[in-house]
Structures are given as C-alpha cells and as structure tokens.
Amino acid sequence: MDTNTLKLLVKLTQEGQLSSLEELLTLGGSAAVQTVSSQHLGRSGDTLLHYAARHGHLDVVEYLVKRVGMDVEVYNNDYKRPLHEAASMSHWACVSYLLREGAEVDSLKKADWTPLMMACTRRNLDVIQELLCHGADPALRNKDGWNSFHIACREGDPLVVQHLLVVAPDVWRTDSKTRRTPLHTAAMHGCEEVVRILLERCGYTPDSTDSCGVTPFMDAIRNGHISVARLLLEKHQASPTAADIIGAHPVHQVAVTGQEEALRFLVRDLNVDVNQRATDIQLTALHYTAKEGHTSTIKTLLELGADLHVRDKRGRTALHMACIGQHADAARTLLQLGLKDSEDASGTTARQLAKKPDVVRVFECGLPHPS
Template sequence: MDENALKHLVKLTQEGQLCSLENQLTLAGEAAAQTVRQKHFGRSGDTLLHYAARHGHLEVVKFLIKEVGMGVEVYNNDYKRPLHEAASMGHEACVSCLIREGAKVDCLKKADWTPLMMACTRRNLGVVEELLRHGADPALKNKDGWNSFHIACREGDPAVVRHLLLAAPDVWRTESKILRTPLHTAALHGCEDVVRILLERCGFAPDGPDSCGVTAFMDAVRNGHIAVARLLLEKHQASPTAADILGAQPVHQAAVTGQQEALRFLVRELGVDVNQTATDIQLTALHYAAKEGHTATINTLLELGADLHVRDKKGRTALHMACIGQHAEAAGTLLQLGLEDTEDASGSTAQQLAKKPDVLRVFQSGLPET
C-alpha cells in the first residue's frame, strides 16, 4: 500500500467514514491490514486508532480493534495510547470501549500523564466517572508532582472536584515538586467556586507556602482575582502581609504584575502600607512597577500614597529601576512627575543605566518617543 493510499485512510478515519474505510481495507487485502496495524503517521507517530479515538468515532474504533486487529495499547512518539486521546477529548463512549477491550486505565504517556489526568483537563464529568469506575488512581503523580486533583482544580469544574473528593477523600493532601497545593492552583487561576469547596472540605493550613514562599492569597492577588483573595481572607485567615522567601509581600507582587485593582484592594480596603519594603535591598512596590515598565501602575501607586522619592538600600529611586528595565515610557512618566535623576549609592545616575536609544532620548525631552 503506497503512502498516498495510507494518507487517504487517515483522512477517512479522522472523518469517521467507516464504510469507505472498511471498503478500502477489504479491497487492499490482508497485507494492507498488516501495514495498518504497524503504521505510525507523521511526526507524532499516531496510528489510525489514535485518530479514531481523538475524534470520537466509536464505530471506527471498534472496527480497527475487532476487524483490523489493532492493539489497544499501541502508543505514539509521546507514549500516548488511544485511551489518552479519547479521555483528553471527552469521548466517553470511546473511553468505555477501549477499557472493555483491555486498555490499561492508568497507562502513562510522556511526562507521566494518565488518562484520568487528561480527562481532568476537560469539563467532562462522565469521562472522569468512567475512568474511576474502572479503577483509575487519582493520586498518581506526573513528572511535576501534579495529580489529577491538582489538574481538576486548575480547570475549575466544581462537579469534577467534588467527585474526585468523593472517590478519594484524601486526594487533596498532595504537593507538587515545588510544594504547590491544589489550593495554590485554584487561587492562581481564579477558580472561586473550587476555592470555596477546598476551604469547606479540605484541611489546608492558612498561608501554606510553596518552595518560593508563595501563598494562595499571593497567587490570587498577583493575578487580579480579588474575589478569591477576599474568600481566603474571610474563610482561611490568610495574611495580606505574608512575605515570600525574597521578602516580597502581596503589594509588591501585585505591582510586578500590574494589577491595579488588587493594589487598591490591598491598600484602601486592607490598610496595607504602600511603601512597605521587600527584600534585603528594600524595594518598594513603586520600584517593582517601574522596573517592569507598568506606567499606569506607577500612577495608581502614587494615588495610593507611594513615596516618589524613596530609595532602596543601593540608593536607587524608581527612575533608576525604570532605566534598568529599559522602559522609556515609565522613565518619562517619572521625570514628568518631578523625580530628578540623581546618583545612587554607587555614583550612577539613571541615565547612565539606560542602554536603549528611546530611553536615552527621554532624558533629553522628558517624554518617551511615540
């Protein structure tokens, strides 16, 4: 069977044209069937069974297994089995069929992902239930230390999260290799309903840190998820001033990511000191915002009472930081606001730290080039 004929079989499989696929293989004879059983296509190394499972063509899946004789444990270049494909795309009937035909429910693809993990990336409770009914283990971890519950919390489907807790009540007691918990994950992605479930049903310690000292509250704030942050304050006694291993507090992290509403929430509603310093070199939120080039955030911080003239331990102002980050607009804004270009503790001016032509031109005009 030549390559064009084989490519045509792929097309028929992807489109679910069972009759045409059956006719083509019948006409080609047993030699063609033998080829199809062994053939891997393209860079991914998928087989026809992979394609059929991925597209949810149940009758084609059955035909390839029962009539053509393809093995259900055939894998591609990423060690994905057809069961991974069906689970990841939410095709419950194909998942059931493959398991009935002998597919291993906890088979591993590259990076140690199971079909259940793949299913949890989709909001499809039926597939998750089917895999669990056949013995899938939600506590298995991939190479990053994530289990299926971590993944479900990232995707934010309350029904899937509740079902996993029902099936394995202790599945929440897990940390990734960098000590991230499912609560971190849900907070980071703003999954308010899932965070509420986790706080009601699980026993996460308030302000539990990951390996960088980051708490779930920090994750929520630095990504602008204020509703989640409020929930953690009210139901979990989270601290709005906890610091990571570098000494950065939520107010600094929100400045780094340019989350202006989160900054207003921290300062106006929670009374956080906008001029609080972080790290041994005493950087403020204004320093962080300037280094990242967040001009609008600089203005917000000043509205909230940030000290324009504060210096870090090295004698650097926000203008120095804007030039270190090579941000012309931020540097121009700070100059317009009246911040003078003075020397830091090493004798360097902000202008001397500027490398890009558009940043250097700011010091001549006082305005960024448009």
C-alpha cells in the same frame, strides 16, 4: 503504501468516514491492512487508532480494533495511548470501549500523565467516573508532582472536585514538587467555588507556602482574583502582609503583575502600606512596577500614596529600575511626573543604565538631567 494513500486514510479517520476508510483498505488487500495496523504517522507517531479516539469516532475505533487488529495499547512518540486521546477530548463512548477491550486504565504518557489526569483537564464528569469505575488511581502523580486533583482544581469544576473528594477523601493531601497544593492552584486560577469547597472540606493550614514562600492568597491577589482573595481572608485567616522567601509581600507581587484593582483593594480596603519595603535591598511596589514597565500602574501607585522619590538600599529610584528593565514609556512617565535622574549609591545614573535605543532617546528629548 504510498504517502498520499496514508494521508487519505488519516483524513477519512479524522472525519469518521468509516465506509470510505473500509473500502480503501479493502482495495489494498491484506498488505494494506497489515501496514496500517502498525503504521506510525507524522512527527507525533500517531496511529489511525489515535486519530479515531481523539476525534471520538467510536465506530472507527471498533473497526480498527476488531477488523484491522490494532492494539489498544499502541503508543505514539509521547507514549500516549488511544485511551489518553479519548479521555483528553472527553469522548465517553470511546473511553468506555477501550477500557472494555483491555486498555490499561493508568497507563503513563510522557511526563507521567495518566488518562484520568488528561480527563481532568476537561469538565466531563462522566468520563472521569468511567475511568474511576475501572480502577483509575486519582492519587498518582506526574513528573511535576501533580495528581488528578491538582488538575481538577485548576480547571475549576465544582462537581468534578467534589466527586474526587468522595471517592478519594484524602486526595487533597498532596503537593507538587514545588510544594504547591491544590488550594494554591485553585486560587491562582480564580476558581472561587472550588476554593470554597477546599476550605470547607479539606484541612489546609492557613498561609501554607510553596517552595518560593508563596501563599494561596498571594496567588489569588497577584492574578487579580479579588473575590478569591477576600474568601481566603474571611474563611481561612490569610495574611495580606505575609512575605515570600525573597521578602516580597502581596503589594509587591501585585505591582509586578500590574493588577491595579488588586492594588486598590490591598491599600484602600485592607490598609496595606503602599510604601512597604521588600527584601534586603528595600524595594517598594513602585520599584517593582517600574522594572516591569507597567506605566499605568505607576500612576495608580502614586494615586494610592506611593513615594515617587523613595530609594532602595542601593540608592536606586524607580527611574533606575525602569531603565534596568529597558522600559522607555515607564522611564518617560516617571520623568514627566517629576522624578529627576540622579546617581545611586554607586554613582550610576538611570541614564547610564539605558541600553535600548528607545530608552536612550527618552533622555535626549529635553527631559530633566541628573540633579
């Protein structure tokens, strides 16, 4: 079968044009049917059954299985079966049909993802229920240690999360290979209603940490989810000043991500010290945000009382950090705000740390020289 004919078959399958697809295969005779039944196409190695399931064309799926004789367990280069495709795109009718035809409900694709995990990336409870009714195991974990509940908590559909807790009450008792819990995941993605459910129905320890020492509160606040952070404070006794394994506190993590409203919440509402030090080298939020090049956040920190002239353990100012990060705008802003270039404990000036041409030019435009 030539390449153009195969491309046409794929197009007809994707568009759900069953009659045209059937007519073309009939014209090709038994040889064409035999070729199509085992033909893997493109870089992905998809078959026509993968395309039909992905696009939700039940009549085409039935035709390919019953008339063409395609195997419901056929897999592509990523080991995805048609059931993975149908589940990932929330096509309930195709999912139901493939299961009735004997598709393995917990088949694994690359990275050990099951069809239920794929379904949980969407918010279609009917598809999830169909898989569960056929014996799907929500506790199975992929290569990263995530189970279906982790994924559902990331997507944030309260009905899906509640249903999984009903059918598998202990499914929340899991963490990933980096020790992240579903509560971390929901907090990070700002899924407030899901966080509320987890706090009410699950026994998470306050300020549980992942392998980096990050708590759910840190995940929420550094991503700007203030309402979630507030919920964790009120309902879970989260600490706004806990430190991760490198000694960074929420105020430092928020400075890294440049979440200015979250900074105001920490400093003004929770009375967190804006000049709080982190790690053995005594970095402040101003150091962190300068290294990331968040020019607007630098100004916000100063409004909140940050010390412009503070130095870390190595004698470096925020200007040194801006130049380490090669951020011209941040360096320029700090100089304009009155921070002069100076030597750190090793005798190195910020100017000497500038490597990129636009950062070097900041110091060649008549701005202050080392004091």
